[in-house]
Amino acid sequence: MTMKTLTYQLKGTVFAAQACSCSCDPCTCGDHCTCEGAEAYLGPRWRFVGDQIEEGTIADVDVSRCLLLSLAQNRNEHDTNWYEVILINDAATPEQITMLLDLFERRRGSEVAHPDRVPSAQRTVYSVPMHIHNIQGRDALSVTFSKERSRLIRGNASFFQEWSYNGHIAVQESLEHWR
DSSP states (O other), rough: OOOOOOOEEEEEEEEEEOOOOSSSSSBBTTTTTSTOOOOOOOOOOOOEOOOOOEEEETTTEEEEEEEEEEEOOOTTTTTOEEEEEEEHHHHOOHHHHHHHHHHHHTTTOOOOTTTTTOSSOOOOOEOOOOEEEEEEEEEEEEEETTTTTTTEEESSOOOOOOOEEEEEEEEEEEEGOOO
């Protein structure tokens, strides 16, 4: 299979966060955080790496103001299996969704410490309510992944664990420097 070459010009940020009880706010240490308090976290683990496109195009399609999130979850604090999905903001058009997946799906995973590690299996994709806003000078993400508010775009819902996040995000790099 030959990968098509996409032309793109993007302005925005790559951001991340993960479930942890350390004081990093948000934690981006990776799957085995060694910060004080990290071991106190109970419950299902989650992690995400996201892309906020402030403005830009992919193959001449305007993808400005789009958000894409690679989210991984497990069933409980003892589970070592990660179930990964892609979430795209619900304002994205079908054409924008196609372009976002064409560019990012094979190049971005959910591992906070290693976002270039991409799952080998095709991930299920959902459209969800999601936006970034500023709280006291810091960027924060609000996202809801629930059966009532999510729309399946591709794949099957063999593992669907409702999840929401309203908290800070850690900027990892600029999309202008991402390749």
